[in-house]
Amino acid sequence: xxxxxxxxxxxxxxxxxxxxxxxxxxxxxxxxxxxxxxxxxxxxxxxxxxxxxxxxxxxxxxxxxxxxxxxxxxxxxxxxxxxxxxxxxxxxxxxxxxxxxxxxxxxxxxxxxxxxxxxxxxxxxxxxxxxxxxxxxxxxxxxxxxxxxxxxxxxxxxxxxxxxxxxxxxxxxxxxxxxxxxxxxxxxxxxxxxxxxxxxxxxxxxxxxxxxxxxxxxxxx
Amino acid sequence: xxxxxxxxxxxxxxxxxxxxxxxxxxxxxxxxxxxxxxxxxxxxxxxxxxxxxxxxxxxxxxxxxxxxxxxxxxxxxxxxxxxxxxxxxxxxxxxxxxxxxxxxxxxxxxxxxxxxxxxxxxxxxxxxxxxxxxxxxxxxxxxxxxxxxxxxxxxxxxxxxxxxxxxxxxxxxxxxxxxxxxxxxxxxxxxxxxxxxxxxxxxxxxxxxxxxxxxxxxxxxxxxxxxxxxxxxxxxxxxxxxxxxxxxxxxxxxxxxxxxxxxxxxxxxxxxxxxxxxxxxxxxxxxxxxxxxxxxxxxxxxxxxxxxxxxxxxxxxxxxxxxxxxxxxxxxxxxxxxx
Ligand SMILES: Nc1ncnc2c1ncn2[C@@H]1O[C@H](COP(=O)(O)OP(=O)(O)O)[C@@H](O)[C@H]1O
Ligand SMILES: [Mg+2]
Numbered sequence: 235x236x237x238x239x240x241x242x243x244x245x246x247x248x249x250x251x252x253x254x255x256x257x258x259x260x261x262x263x264x265x266x267x268x269x270x271x272x273x274x275x276x277x278x279x280x281x282x283x284x285x286x287x288x289x290x291x292x293x294x295x296x297x298x299x300x301x302x303x304x305x306x307x308x309x310x311x312x313x314x315x316x317x318x319x320x321x322x323x324x325x326x327x328x329x330x331x332x333x334x335x336x337x338x339x340x341x342x343x344x345x346x347x348x349x350x351x352x353x354x355x356x357x358x359x360x361x362x363x364x365x366x367x368x369x370x371x372x373x374x375x376x377x378x379x380x381x382x383x384x385x386x387x388x389x390x391x392x393x394x395x396x397x398x399x400x401x402x403x404x405x406x407x408x409x410x411x412x413x414x415x416x417x418x419x420x421x422x423x424x425x426x427x428x429x430x431x432x433x434x435x436x437x438x439x440x441x442x443x444x445x446x447x448x449x450x451x452x453x454x455x
Numbered sequence: 456x457x458x459x460x461x462x463x464x465x466x467x468x469x470x471x472x473x474x475x476x477x478x479x480x481x482x483x484x485x486x487x488x489x490x491x492x493x494x495x496x497x498x499x500x501x502x503x504x505x506x507x508x509x510x511x512x513x514x515x516x517x518x519x520x521x522x523x524x525x526x527x528x529x530x531x532x533x534x535x536x537x538x539x540x541x542x543x544x545x546x547x548x549x550x551x552x553x554x555x556x557x558x559x560x561x562x563x564x565x566x567x568x569x570x571x572x573x574x575x576x577x578x579x580x581x582x583x584x585x586x587x588x589x590x591x592x593x594x595x596x597x598x599x600x601x602x603x604x605x606x607x608x609x610x611x612x613x614x615x616x617x618x619x620x621x622x623x624x625x626x627x628x629x630x631x632x633x634x635x636x637x638x639x640x641x642x643x644x645x646x647x648x649x650x651x652x653x654x655x656x657x658x659x660x661x662x663x664x665x666x667x668x669x670x671x672x673x674x675x676x677x678x679x680x681x682x683x684x685x686x687x688x689x690x691x692x693x694x695x696x697x698x699x700x701x702x703x704x705x706x707x708x709x710x711x712x713x714x715x716x717x718x719x720x721x722x723x724x725x726x727x728x729x730x731x732x733x734x735x736x737x738x739x740x741x742x743x744x745x746x747x748x749x750x751x752x753x754x755x756x757x758x759x760x761x762x763x764x765x766x767x768x769x770x771x772x773x774x775x776x777x778x779x780x781x782x783x784x785x786x787x788x789x790x791x792x793x794x
Contacts, residue, residue, distance in 0.1 A: 356547035363507055363618075364561040364608075365536035374563065378551040454592040455550045 241425040246413060251433050254409035257327050257399040258437070261334035262392050268339040270384070272298065273346025274372065284358075284368045298340040306337050306398050310405060330407035334398055342391055349383035350376055382453035389445025393438050400434060410434050457483040457506060457616065457648065462515035464501050464672075475501040476512070477672040485520075485615070488642050488649040490659040490680070492695060493669035494727070494790070499652045502669070503618050506650065507539045508532055519616070537565045540609025544621035546601040548593040554580070554604050555589040561611040579607040583637060599630035606637065610645070617641070620652045631655075635662050656699040660684070668692045694727070712750060712766065713794065719770035720777050721750065725790035726763045735787045736765065743780060746770040766794070 272294060278284040279291035304312065310333040314324055321328040353376060361375045377384075403411025410430045418427025464476040475498040483489045491499050504510040505517060508524060517525050524535055548557050558579055562572040580586060583603040593601055602622060609617055619638070623631040639662045642649050651663055659666045659680055666683055668676040668691055675689040687693040712721055726735070740747050750766040769780055784791045 354545075354547065356543060356545055357549055359509065360541065360543060360547035361560070361564070362509055363536060363539070363541040364564050364612075365533040366564045367533060370564055374560065375549060379549055381551060452551075455594050 238425045241423055242429055243417075243426070246417075247426075247429060247433070250408065250410045250413040250430065251437075253327050254396065254399050254403075254411070254434070254437060257330050257334065257402070257407070257409055258392060258395050258441075260327075261331055261338060261399075262388070262395055264331075265335050265338035265342055265391065265395075266388055268335070269342025270346055272339065272343035273350065274376075276343060276347050277350040277376075278368065278372070284371060298343050301336060301340040302344065304337070306333065307401055309333050309337050310402060325406045326408045330399060330402040330409075333402060334395060337398065338391055338395055341394075342387060345387035345391065346380075346384060349380040349387060352383060353379045382449050382455070385452065386445060386449045389441060389449070392441040392445070396434060396438050396441070410437075456485050456518075456520060457481075457650070458516070458518040459502075459506070460516040460518065462502070462505060462517070463513045464498070464505065464510065465513045474672050476505070479515070479672075479674050481667055481674060481677065483648060483650060485648050486642070486646045487664045488639070488651060488662050490651045490653060490663035490666035491669055492653055492656065492659050492666055493691070494654060497669040498672040499654075499669055500620055503541075503620050503650060503652050506616075506618060507536055507541060537561065537612040538614045539616045539618060540606075540612075540614040541618040541620070542602065542605040542609050542622045544624045546593070546598075546605045546625075548601055548604055548608075550593055553590050553592055554585060554596070557593065557604050558607045558611055561608055565612050567612075575611060576607075579610060582610070582641070583607045597630075598626050599633060602626065602630075602634050603637065606634075606641070610641070610647075614647065616648045616650065618650050618652075621654070622651070623658055624653070624655065631658070632661075638662060656695045660699065668695070698725075716750065716768045719746075719768055719772070721794040722767050722769060722781065722784070723792040723794050724765045724767060724784060725792070726765070727788070727790070733787070735784070735789060736767070739780065739783050739787070742783060743776075745772045745776055745780060747780075 276291060276294055276298070279287040279294070281288065281291075283291075301309075310330075313333050313336060317324050317329055317332045320332060323329050357375055357379060358371060361371050366374070399407065399409050400411025400414070403409045403413070404415045406412065410433055414427050414430035414434075417423040418430060459479055459481045462476050462479040464474070466473040466475055477498075479498075479502060481489075491502060493499050501510055505512045506519075508517065508527075512525065516523050519535070519539075524532065527535060549560065552560065555576055558576045559572050562575060567575070576589075580589060583606050585600060585603050585607070588596065588600065593604065596604070605622075606617075617638075622638075623634050626634060635658060638649060638651075641647060642662075649662075651658060653659060663680050665678065666680050667674045668683070668689060670689070670691045676683065676687070676692050683692060684696055687696045724736075736747070736749075746769070748768050748770070750768050752763065752765040769777060772780070781791050781793070
């Protein structure tokens, strides 16, 4: 047992955990904000939405679908130039962020749209009958009513982001994926691989548990 | 006073044009409880939604207290709407807000100060008899309580008009009774004009002063409720009147039926003249694996129509299966009531 652990470079492990964490959190926050705005625009510009705008809707919908369709690993390569330009590097945490954000923001936009579509049309109708403006409907009705679904989508996306960071790790983005690949796979150091996997699981479960707790607290249905 | 003048509403759909309202002319006096009755699809909801302009009429005028509100700009229209409350069949409350907060919503929308909102909400909660439930969420309320919240919410900005679209259709008879009493009370206390959309003659009978009967987008009869009951002119009106007089003895009979058939569900199927000569029941039976047995039936034939009621017992399914059966009958335009 002690032999198992002695093969692990704990300093590197802790750094890797931190990197995975940071990559996930930063990309999650940015992707959620962007995706949320996109999702709301998509929702209200629908034909039967609050503010129908056929052309805007079509274009955004196309972009969202396009980026969702590109596999993450290919997106990393497609974005190399842009990453270099904006981040100054294509390695490490910084290098991974653009691809992580670009792949997950459309994903969250779609989830938002689904969450908003599930709101009872009747409540929107009722708020219109009260004399609410579109902005008031969005702020006072749509967002609060969709909140549980919006939060649980963040959970789902957070978990898939952890997976993406690991993938990005294999091509130099750092984090637990990188560690597992460099030591575990390339140098055949199984203890590092298993331990890295363990911590990935810990992070995933943490996100799931926290997400579920919040949803449970805010869901009044 | 609400004046509807030559209201036409056409929906252009893939299947063709639907004339939901055809030259509707109505005058509703301030302070009266005005009923609009008709079968499903008659155009009642469309009409009431035209009154607060949730739906724009294709042509015609909607004049409220002398002002044609279909000519208002969006901002003025929103302001006008704060002075027209609306309640719905499915209540349409916000799940995420407590009773208190649901009632506050229209006040927030109208930009009322927090202190005044609190005070107003307290009064309204008292008015509708929900003291002690202020902090409950809608999911913790019964249907009748939810509708009380709906009513309080609709009254928050002291509207002159209350529009009710099938406000009691999702409630059981006792609760319906209580909600109607509440509405009557509110009408008397606040002098508010109430427009009651319904397909239940009992509702009209119980609280309306005057009623308009709608059929296929047209108002076929208007008058004082008493006159309509005593001298119905149009076939649709006659059917509603006949339906309610036969229903009174029905209620007792239904209670007995429930004790005789405690399992599954009992459905009261009403066939109207266009469909009563079709083999609908046998078709539905073929489409399902559930057992359907006929409990009692009554088909009335007059010279120009036949009209029937059939009570069936459906057995051996889950709630979902039953909902499906009900849907199937409804697809054949049968009016279904669960006893
Ligand atoms: N938004 C809509 N688009 C197309 N058809 C509609 C729409 N709203 C109502 N209709 C049609 O108009 C007719 C009248 O509907 P409605 O006013 O809901 O009747 P009621 O409330 O009396 O049941 C129905 O045939 C219905 O299908
Ligand atoms: Mg209706």
